[in-house]
Amino acid sequence: MQGTALMPTLTIHSIGPGVTVQDLGRPGWTAQGLSTGGAADRLAILEAAALLGTPPQAGLEMMGFGGVFSTGTDTRIVLTGAHMQATIDDSPAPHNTTILLRAGQRLNIGGAKHGTFGYLSFAGGIQTDPVLESRSTHLTAGIGAVLQAGNTLPIGADSDTTSAPMRLTTDDRTTGGMIRVMPGPQTAFFSDTTKTTFAQTTFVRSPRGNRQGVRLDHHGAGFSLDGALNITSDLIVPGDIQMTGEGVPYVLLSECQTIGGYPRIGTVLPADLPKIAQAAPGTKLRFAFISLADADTTAVSDTTLLANLRKDCQPMIRDPHDIVDLLSYQLISGVTAGNDP
Amino acid sequence: MTEPEICPLGVDGVLVRFARVLTDEANSQALSFRTQIMHAGLPGVTEVASSLTSVRVGFDPQRTNRAEITQHIVDLLERPEKQDSGPRRLWRIPVAFGPNHAPQLVQAAELAGVTQEEAVKEITSQRVRVIALGFAPGQPYLGMLPPHWDIPRQSELTPQMPNGALVVAVRQLIIFAADAPTGWRHIGQTAFRVYQPDAPEPFAFNPGDTVEFCAVTDSELTALQNRTDTNGGATCKVLR
Numbered sequence: 001m002q003g004t005a006l007m008p009t010l011t012i013h014s015i016g017p018g019v020t021v022q023d024l025g026r027p028g029w030t031a032q033g034l035s036t037g038g039a040a041d042r043l044a045i046l047e048a049a050a051l052l053g054t055p056p057q058a059g060l061e062m063m064g065f066g067g068v069f070s071t072g073t074d075t076r077i078v079l080t081g082a083h084m085q086a087t088i089d090d091s092p093a094p095h096n097t098t099i100l101l102r103a104g105q106r107l108n109i110g111g112a113k114h115g116t117f118g119y120l121s122f123a124g125g126i127q128t129d130p131v132l133e134s135r136s137t138h139l140t141a142g143i144g145a146v147l148q149a150g151n152t153l154p155i156g157a158d159s160d161t162t163s164a165p166m167r168l169t170t171d172d173r174t175t176g177g178m179i180r181v182m183p184g185p186q187t188a189f190f191s192d193t194t195k196t197t198f199a200q201t202t203f204v205r206s207p208r209g210n211r212q213g214v215r216l217d218h219h220g221a222g223f224s225l226d227g228a229l230n231i232t233s234d235l236i237v238p239g240d241i242q243m244t245g246e247g248v249p250y251v252l253l254s255e256c257q258t259i260g261g262y263p264r265i266g267t268v269l270p271a272d273l274p275k276i277a278q279a280a281p282g283t284k285l286r287f288a289f290i291s292l293a294d295a296d297t298t299a300v301s302d303t304t305l306l307a308n309l310r311k312d313c314q315p316m317i318r319d320p321h322d323i324v325d326l327l328s329y330q331l332i333s334g335v336t337a338g339n340d341p
Numbered sequence: 342m343t344e345p346e347i348c349p350l351g352v353d354g355v356l357v358r359f360a361r362v363l364t365d366e367a368n369s370q371a372l373s374f375r376t377q378i379m380h381a382g383l384p385g386v387t388e389v390a391s392s393l394t395s396v397r398v399g400f401d402p403q404r405t406n407r408a409e410i411t412q413h414i415v416d417l418l419e420r421p422e423k424q425d426s427g428p429r430r431l432w433r434i435p436v437a438f439g440p441n442h443a444p445q446l447v448q449a450a451e452l453a454g455v456t457q458e459e460a461v462k463e464i465t466s467q468r469v470r471v472i473a474l475g476f477a478p479g480q481p482y483l484g485m486l487p488p489h490w491d492i493p494r495q496s497e498l499t500p501q502m503p504n505g506a507l508v509v510a511v512r513q514l515i516i517f518a519a520d521a522p523t524g525w526r527h528i529g530q531t532a533f534r535v536y537q538p539d540a541p542e543p544f545a546f547n548p549g550d551t552v553e554f555c556a557v558t559d560s561e562l563t564a565l566q567n568r569t570d571t572n573g574g575a576t577c578k579v580l581r
Contacts, residue, residue, distance in 0.1 A: 027387065027388060028388050029478075029544070030388060030390035030397070031389070031390040031391055031474065031547070031548055032474050032479055032543075032544040032547070033474035033475040033476065033477060033480055033518075033536075033544075034478040034544075132543065140477075141477075141478045141538065142478075142519070142538055143538050182349060182351075182352065184348065184350055184351075185346075185349075185358060185395070231361070232360075232361060232363050232394055233392065233475070234356075234358070234392050234393070234394070234395055235350060235390060235392045235395060235397045237350055237351040237354060237397075239351065257475065258390070258392075258474075258475045259392050259393075259473060259475035259476060267349075267350070267351055270351070270352060270353075292349050295349070295352055296352055296402075296406070298352060299353055299402035300402060300403075301401055301402055301403035301404075303403060304403055
């Protein structure tokens with residue numbers, strides 16, 4: 001790997017079965033049949049960028065379980081997304097908080113306590129060679145691979161290891177609840193009765209789910225179209241709720257196909273999609289259809305989302321005597337690193 | 342021509358659907374409209390993707406919005422179509438139709454009501470268009486074959502179709518992009534890779550490319566499979 005010889009290294013001592021490198025994916029190849037991919041919970045990558053004061057970068061996506069890691073150099077790290085049991089040399093490693101990981105310390109990340117996809121990000125980012133301008137592993141496209149114990153990965157150096165720890169308080173997105181759905185090109189193919197029943201049904205996130213999509217279980221009949229199932233295949237976006245031949249809903253996630261032939265009743269708003277990705281098996285989910293106009297008011301670019309998250313990051317308050325000083329000092333100086341995209 | 346439907350597809354996308362059922366005409370319209378939108382260079386447009394009968398225009402909600410994009414789309418749809426809408430590139434791809442490489446050719450020919458020799462002749466004498474790419478990265482749907490090739494997929498899936506297999510169903514051909522199960526029938530074998538993730542240009546095809554197949558013997562195909570200096574012996578000619 002060119003240029004990586006001088007880079008610090010992340011060593012993987014042990015690892016869960018579903019850990020991959022993910023960033024925000026590679027948009028722009030839909031016409032060629034390659035979906036954007038990237039983190040199943042994109043918000044977690046943006047949260048890490050906000051906390052570390054960096055542009056969005058590649059980190060480790062850990063599906064359900066982490067592993068044991070160390071780095072060859074001191075670096076700030078952050079854990080976002082699912083809450084996973086984590087320690088550094090036996091001290092607890094807090095969630096949504098920047099932590100200084102010293103060279104050689106062992107970062108031990110266990111199972112997810114709440115949520116499904118946990119993210120481990122480094123201030124310098126994971127610096128594997130990009131493919132089509134992204135470092136995301138895309139399993140179905142044969143780009144990258146699931147990480148194994150013994151692997152080492154290049155990471156960028158952290159130029160700012162002495163900065164004050166930062167913390168971000170976020171709304172919980174691991175407990176399911178109400179999910180907003182906007183109309184899509186095939187919503188009108190479903191009868192009003194089917195749509196009403198869908199909106200009145202409580203679903204449970206099935207154990208069957210991965211980066212491509214999540215299956216939803218429920219009691220009662222399936223959600224089929226009247227008549228022919230042979231609709232012409234059409235373009236898909238993540239968030240689409242497709243009905244399989246048996247009328248079982250799947251919510252599609254970042255690594256879905258680009259074109260599909262199953263009918264889709266609507267599209268989960270990007271703002272609510274992290275709740276689907278993070279729902280652990282057994283989590284209850286309900287769906288509410290909203291108007292196109294209402295859906296469009298939630299449209300936000302990653303740039304805006306990241307800028308808002310940066311504003312929500314706060315310095316850790318370590319001592320009550322420091323509170324006044326910290327608030328005046330840190331907030332006036334601002335919390336961004338000045339290298340926003 | 343029926344009026345195209347304009348629908349939402351995500352908070353950052355507008356879908357223009359030219360027909361609800363695949364026809365040659367609807368696919369041509371979708372492909373030309375994709376080119377038209379791309380050439381228009383509309384501000385805030387992030388991606389223009391086409392499928393069998395539709396085009397999705399993706400946009401950055403920070404720079405534009407659905408109303409503006411929809412208005413641009415309506416304006417472009419009302420403009421008379423350009424004459425210059427022929428294919429940009431012509432591919433010639435060698436295929437082996439021998440029994441070792443075409444286990445279901447006999448069956449497919451029978452369903453299409455032609456002899457095996459006629460089937461090979463029809464498939465190699467007609468130019469087909471890349472209707473869409475999808476299901477696996479870079480995998481082309483090629484068509485349309487004459488109406489008697491409207492043969493159904495088989496109900497039993499073939500557990501693993503080899504990479505480069507030429508398969509047929511519903512008036513379309515696919516060059517398989519991965520070792521994957523399928524209900525389409527295996528009627529030939531290429532040494533062609535539609536997707537090479539590590540290559541400078543990972544995807545061989547673009548929507549709208551034209552493809553011509555030429556028959557080679559089984560031993561010629563084996564020789565092509567063993568060569569690393571060519572992608573299955575295929576050539577690509579730029580037409581315009």
